[in-house]
Amino acid sequence: MAARSAKPRPSVLGGGSSGAARAQRRAVAVPQRGVRAGVGRPVAAGRKVAKVATVRAAASAKATDFSPRLPHFGKRAKDKAGAPSETPAPRTRKGSAESTQVAGRVRIAIIVGIVVAAILLVVLLGYLLLSYTPAFTITHVRAQGTEHVSAENVEKLAGLPEGSTLLNLDEDAVVKNLRKNPWVGNVTFEKQFPDSLNIVVEERRADALVVMSTGDVAWYLSSDNTWIEPVTIQVAEGQSRDSVALAMAQQAGAVLVTDVPSTVSPVAGSTATDDVLKAVESYRNELGQDISSQIVSFSASSLEGIRCTLSSGVEIALGSPSNISSKESVIKEILDQYAGKITYINVRVPSKPSFRKVDSDYVGQGSGTSGTDYAYGDPSASSSAAASSGIAGESRGSGQTSADGDSTSGDGTDGT
Numbered sequence: 001m002a003a004r005s006a007k008p009r010p011s012v013l014g015g016g017s018s019g020a021a022r023a024q025r026r027a028v029a030v031p032q033r034g035v036r037a038g039v040g041r042p043v044a045a046g047r048k049v050a051k052v053a054t055v056r057a058a059a060s061a062k063a064t065d066f067s068p069r070l071p072h073f074g075k076r077a078k079d080k081a082g083a084p085s086e087t088p089a090p091r092t093r094k095g096s097a098e099s100t101q102v103a104g105r106v107r108i109a110i111i112v113g114i115v116v117a118a119i120l121l122v123v124l125l126g127y128l129l130l131s132y133t134p135a136f137t138i139t140h141v142r143a144q145g146t147e148h149v150s151a152e153n154v155e156k157l158a159g160l161p162e163g164s165t166l167l168n169l170d171e172d173a174v175v176k177n178l179r180k181n182p183w184v185g186n187v188t189f190e191k192q193f194p195d196s197l198n199i200v201v202e203e204r205r206a207d208a209l210v211v212m213s214t215g216d217v218a219w220y221l222s223s224d225n226t227w228i229e230p231v232t233i234q235v236a237e238g239q240s241r242d243s244v245a246l247a248m249a250q251q252a253g254a255v256l257v258t259d260v261p262s263t264v265s266p267v268a269g270s271t272a273t274d275d276v277l278k279a280v281e282s283y284r285n286e287l288g289q290d291i292s293s294q295i296v297s298f299s300a301s302s303l304e305g306i307r308c309t310l311s312s313g314v315e316i317a318l319g320s321p322s323n324i325s326s327k328e329s330v331i332k333e334i335l336d337q338y339a340g341k342i343t344y345i346n347v348r349v350p351s352k353p354s355f356r357k358v359d360s361d362y363v364g365q366g367s368g369t370s371g372t373d374y375a376y377g378d379p380s381a382s383s384s385a386a387a388s389s390g391i392a393g394e395s396r397g398s399g400q401t402s403a404d405g406d407s408t409s410g411d412g413t414d415g416t
Contacts, residue, residue, distance in 0.1 A: 148229075153181065154184075154199055157178045158177060174187070178199075182226060182229060182268045185202045186202040187199065187200070206252045207221060209231075209254050211258045212262065218248070227267060230266070256296065261302070276303060276306070277300065279303055280300050296309055296310065314345065317344075317345070330353045356374070
């Protein structure tokens with residue numbers, strides 16, 4: 001074989017026509033782009049490294065930023081672009097768990113409320129339906145009679161509407177019907193399913209027997225100041241009207257009130273609003289038990305003329321219902337100081353009281369003997385031989401006038 005002839009290698013600086021040769025020549029002839037003087041590292045490479053580092057830092061910041069991103073427009077977006085952003089604190093697992101628990105409790109509370117409301121609605125609808133079902137229609141009414149109101153009267157007065165059931169019974173209307181009889185006080189109902197109703201009546205208590213100034217008619221007055229009913233005072237020969245009335249009041253467990261003016265006009269079932277009766281009530285309520293428990297009767301001809309009589313026969317002029325506590329103190333002092341000797345006390349003006357006592361050791365209060373008048377504090381009252389204290393008035397043994405001008409009988413009741 002003939003030897004392959006070697007082709008001459010084109011010179012770098014030569015002018016060969018090869019593309020590689022031409023590129024090599026341009027690289028040698030023209031300096032490399034971006035090479036700084038005295039520095040062998042290209043500028044483009046440094047910029048690339050810095051750009052990579054910036055991108056990585058931004059990605060890291062974005063990965064830890066959980067705050068919501070809101071779009072910004074216009075000038076505000078440009079202003080915000082150059083300002084450094086604050087990185088909010090990342091959420092913790094504990095806070096997220098607490099929020100979840102609170103939300104769960106709220107949901108449970110809402111569900112429970114809905115369930116309870118539904119149950120109540122069902123119960124209400126069921127009650128309304130049962131109220132008008134004929135299964136509970138009242139067919140048997142039983143009543144308990146009292147001293148002044150019979151069982152038959154209670155059943156008639158009740159006036160139950162036809163078709164009433166144990167569930168829709170209008171109790172207020174029934175009570176109103178029953179109280180058409182003034183003796184009826186409190187009313188209670190006992191329901192026995194499915195169809196029975198018991199009516200229990202508590203009778204009003206007669207608290208006072210009020211006798212008018214004229215005539216032989218008296219009225220029972222209840223403890224709640226309701227006029228109950230009138231009664232006739234039947235006076236036998238040899239009896240007085242007040243003595244018979246006192247016996248009737250004591251039998252009923254009431255206090256007697258006499259001499260009431262004719263302006264008082266009782267109506268059964270109405271409330272007593274007269275001033276003289278309110279004054280008597282004030283004395284009964286405000287006097288202590290020591291005195292009020294001894295009172296058997298009042299005389300109420302006027303506010304200034306109110307008097308009372310004790311069970312011992314002592315009569316006390318009280319006057320208008322003012323300074324009641326002061327009057328009571330004076331009454332106690334006189335009764336204690338002259339125990340068994342007092343027949344009359346006047347405390348209309350508690351600062352200037354007077355009294356009448358018996359000056360004999362052989363007679364005492366309640367015997368009908370009037371005794372002698374004294375001003376409270378008069379030293380002559382301590383002497384059993386004293387005949388008079390100089391106070392205007394006379395001894396009142398048989399219908400004579402007292403120091404205050406009142407006519408009395410001395411028998412435990414006020415004279416007429």
